[in-house]
Amino acid sequence: MSADLLERLRARLVDEGREAAFAHGLLAVQIPREALLDTAKLLKEGFGFDLFLDVTAVDWPDRDPRFDVVYHFYSTRDHVRVRLKTAVTGTDPVVDTLVPLFGAAAYMERECHEMLGIGFRGNDDLRPILLYEGFEGHPLRKDYPKEREQPLVRYRE
């Protein structure tokens, strides 16, 4: 049943002109960023992917567009996973927020924002969550040096 569902989903997405392929046990879909909200809605409402697993981004400094924003969804009914991937440029790294669809996205988008500098249009609460106020830069970007500290407390002599 579950393979069936994924096959139907794949056919549907290919009809819409997306690249969709099976890889390591899940369906990986490449979409343009304009289609993100619609595709997520389709997954949630049309195919029962109700559990939002994850959003993160991958930095490819030598590539244009520079970032891949990656989403994972899980269906608690059919026990299958889908990965959505969309590419954004380094100059305008912004995608639509998924918070209205999935509450779980709120924290993860905050994390992705501070770690990689991805903007989420429509999410107005992008305060730092793992880092702190006043931290400059995005540590998971490849151009952030691993050992560059930004201490809050002045060190003892």
Added chain:
Amino acid sequence: MNAGDQKDGAFEYLTTRKDELVGWARKFSLFPYPFVTACCAMEFMSVSSTMYDTDRFGAALPRFSPRQSDLLMVVGTITHKQAPVLRRVYEQMCEPKWVMAFGVCATSGGFYQNYAALQGIDKIIPVDVYIPGCPPRPESVIDGIMQLQEKIAGSSHPIVSDRF
């Protein structure tokens, strides 16, 4: 020896004895403030419960108010985000106070050599005893407590006026 007979010598003799007496009392009445953050917490739980039992060293009763405690046990990694909190807790503690760096992360940042971790709490507060290990075995923690006790017993304790 009658102190009244030797007006000059008795003063110094009493001072030394007083330090020893107060040190002896203090080393067995440590009230730790567990500043517990990370993996070392698992070992801290073990150390303070039945199998290893820090009560034998008079250091069993954790106080969760810095005002009531005299031993700050920094258990686990301190990040730059946590650093102001740790510093404030340290400043709120009353004298005399001692600090124990529990595990390598508190000692030196451990293997987290990156933007997030503070490279040793001694960069922001003074430390009395370091316990190595990631996390340290309970035996090394007990050894650390005993070394701290020796240090307390051997140091001077200016608690009352010099006339005492």
Added chain:
Amino acid sequence: MTVRNTSDNLPNPVRPAFDTPSTEDGVIVNIGPSHPATHGTLQIIAELNGERVVRADVHCGYLHRGFEKECEAHTWHTLIPFVDRLNYCSALINNFAYCDAVETLMDVEITPRTRYLRTLLSEYSRIADHMTCIAASVMELGAMTAFLYLMTIRDWIYEHLADLTGARVTYSYGRIGGLAHDLPEGWLERLEEILDEYEEYIGRIHGLMDRNRIFIDRTRDVGVISTEQAVHWGFTGPILRSTGAARDLRRDTPYLAYSELDFEVPVGINGDNYDRYYVRMREMDESVHMIRQLMHMLPKGPINVDDRRCTFPEKHRVYTEIESLINHFKLVIDGPQVPAGEVYRAHEAANGELGFYLVSDGTGTPHRVHVRAPSFVHMGGLHKLLEGYQLADVVSTFGTMNMIGGECDR
């Protein structure tokens, strides 16, 4: 006393979502991060009306130690110790989930003995993790005796795992393509003894807690969440199961040897704190049941796959053959060459779905490692469980959520 001078200008690392009360008699209080009930790494800013929590703003990140950045500077092998320190209550599950993800990417199939051993050790770790959670949460409600009982048995488990791996808490026992080494002599016999003791001790916990009036009053109908809301907020693991949904990756998407085992998925009714406590207690029993089955199923044979891309050659060959020496050298210096690609693998960790999303660019160092950490997701929905309840309930709700700093903040 130079320290004193700076105390007033210590910066505040977080910015609260609200700083004025919404009603006239509202009060805003700060709980944590250094608070006995917040495990040292969580801050809750709550608006109170009397004793009732009206709004809550949860801040984590006090233990963010740059795990994901650190991974990008290590080889696939040498980051295993970092993986340990995500959920340090059950480090072995992290190890195996990570190794499984890398093995999927490399297309390596582990040997049968390793498959069963990993399942056994995952369940064993789950017991230790649930014990830690229950011990901490009941201690915060004042049940010191239960805490001491659970610590005693957990210490036996730790020492027993130290016999196997050499460390009590952070084991680094998983390897890509296998395990560090095989079981030592007599390990399984001791395991059987501990499981018997476990039953004795858990019986005492049941006796102390299950029908304890104080415990029930503080946990029943407190921190209630519905299945629908739990899924909306991304909850998995015991917290989702406590709402009555039997969602368990071990049964839904079987990995390792779970498809061959007989076990139940315990669920709760209400989704309150008591259910979360009880689901964990029952899950430990199921884990023991699984371990007993696995002890009889454990086949003989090698534990490491014979694949020179990831497994180290035997020591005596390293010293006598130039090929093995080069192989060893390349594996240490360059790391295992993982084919380019990306993978997401999830295991049912003690707290819920622990997923590793790995991106490889074909070298010995990961291009990107991302962890889908259950605790972090749970903290995103924690305010839903706090709002509308008493301030004192924050302690019991937070205790049964089992937030693990290393995993939450990475």
